[in-house]
Amino acid sequence: MSDITTKLVIKNIGQILSGKLEEPLLDGDCLIALDGKIAAIGYAKDMDIDRPTTLIDAHNVTLAPGLIDSHVHPVIGDYTPRQQQLNWIDSCLHGGVTTMISAGEVHAPGRPKDIVGLKAFAIASQRFYENFRPSGVKMLAGAPVLEQDMVESDFKDLADAGVTLLGEVGLGSVKTGETAAEMIKWARKYGIQSTIHTGGPSIPGSGLIDKDVVLEADADIIGHINGGHTALPDDQITCLCESCKRGIEIVHNGNERAGLLAMRTAFELGEAERIILGTDSPAGSGVQPLGILRMIAMLSGIGDIPAETAFCFATGNTARMRGLDCGIIEVGRSADFILIDQAQHAPGKTMLDSIRQGNLPGVGMTVIDGTVRSPRSRNTPPATRLPEIVE
Numbered sequence: 001m002s003d004i005t006t007k008l009v010i011k012n013i014g015q016i017l018s019g020k021l022e023e024p025l026l027d028g029d030c031l032i033a034l035d036g037k038i039a040a041i042g043y044a045k046d047m048d049i050d051r052p053t054t055l056i057d058a059h060n061v062t063l064a065p066g067l068i069d070s071h072v073h074p075v076i077g078d079y080t081p082r083q084q085q086l087n088w089i090d091s092c093l094h095g096g097v098t099t100m101i102s103a104g105e106v107h108a109p110g111r112p113k114d115i116v117g118l119k120a121f122a123i124a125s126q127r128f129y130e131n132f133r134p135s136g137v138k139m140l141a142g143a144p145v146l147e148q149d150m151v152e153s154d155f156k157d158l159a160d161a162g163v164t165l166l167g168e169v170g171l172g173s174v175k176t177g178e179t180a181a182e183m184i185k186w187a188r189k190y191g192i193q194s195t196i197h198t199g200g201p202s203i204p205g206s207g208l209i210d211k212d213v214v215l216e217a218d219a220d221i222i223g224h225i226n227g228g229h230t231a232l233p234d235d236q237i238t239c240l241c242e243s244c245k246r247g248i249e250i251v252h253n254g255n256e257r258a259g260l261l262a263m264r265t266a267f268e269l270g271e272a273e274r275i276i277l278g279t280d281s282p283a284g285s286g287v288q289p290l291g292i293l294r295m296i297a298m299l300s301g302i303g304d305i306p307a308e309t310a311f312c313f314a315t316g317n318t319a320r321m322r323g324l325d326c327g328i329i330e331v332g333r334s335a336d337f338i339l340i341d342q343a344q345h346a347p348g349k350t351m352l353d354s355i356r357q358g359n360l361p362g363v364g365m366t367v368i369d370g371t372v373r374s375p376r377s378r379n380t381p382p383a384t385r386l387p388e389i390v391e
């Protein structure tokens with residue numbers, strides 16, 4: 001214990017959501033994190049809760065993993081030129097999001113499209129967010145957009161420099177399945193994960209990517225399978241789910257009906273672990289601070305699945321698919337949590353029941369790496385009960 005410097009104890013937890021589809025609810029009323037990692041989960045009476053550096057009384061609210069937004073388009077710091085907004089990431093933290101994953105820094109004014117320029121920009125973007133976390137939010141960025149004439153050594157250079165993601169394939173000059181497939185294979189060879197834009201053009205200047213291109217390109221994640229904004233026809237969405245085993249990403253900034261179709265198809269296939277959630281913000285539709293919570297409520301409510309299952313789409317499923325150490329309440333993982341409760345005056349017998357009726361929960365606190373990053377959310381409806389920092 002001698003070299004432990006911080007000890008977070010959260011006691012009187014009412015309910016724990018694990019983030020794991022196979023066991024979405026965990027037993028226990030207490031969680032201990034040491035130096036930002038989960039060290040113990042269980043009942044306080046059996047645990048060493050003495051001498052915490054931070055003690056939180058959860059007052060019987062629910063603890064869940066911090067939410068992961070699998071699809072965002074950051075540019076720099078906590079500013080987006082897309083809608084000229086400041087502090088959009090901080091607003092999303094108040095919507096329970098503690099980790100974001102860039103699908104390309106495509107809104108940067110003057111984004112370089114020459115090969116040396118796009119590589120330099122991707123590496124710089126990765127560094128910007130590695131060195132600076134807006135409001136503590138973990139932003140995995142530095143996601144280059146594929147352009148014609150890239151060669152295998154470009155992917156090796158990117159990987160050697162710390163780039164781990166590709167921006168949405170299809171937003172640059174690489175639009176055919178054949179070229180995309182070759183580059184995605186190179187990326188994969190060097191440990192770079194890929195996402196492809198799926199559906200109609202998002203803004204003037206972008207193009208259609210249909211199911212044939214998506215299947216031929218074979219990216220790791222079928223980005224916004226429900227369109228961003230315009231979805232593919234229903235038969236193409238079900239075909240994508242059935243014809244490969246890649247990630248099925250459903251976004252807020254897409255067609256909700258198509259999102260429900262994708263989710264139901266994944267369940268019919270017995271492959272719910274493929275479902276992950278994103279907002280695809282900032283975008284033409286703006287930023288959505290509550291976007292991930294709204295997706296959870298929409299999929300649970302209209303899709304008629306347990307709310308604790310829907311939470312897994314935005315936590316454990318994404319963490320597993322992306323190789324992240326957050327997203328699941330498990331010893332050794334990052335202590336990234338949200339403390340949430342039924343919204344005041346929301347219908348439903350319990351918080352989970354209330355969400356299944358389509359209502360948002362209230363976020364009472366967020367914690368990242370064992371540190372409290374925000375108190376009661378300024379953006380969600382007010383939670384009925386609130387956690388409290390006791391010491």
Ligand SMILES: [Zn+2]
Pocket residue numbers: 168197198202223224228
């Ligand atoms: Zn897109």
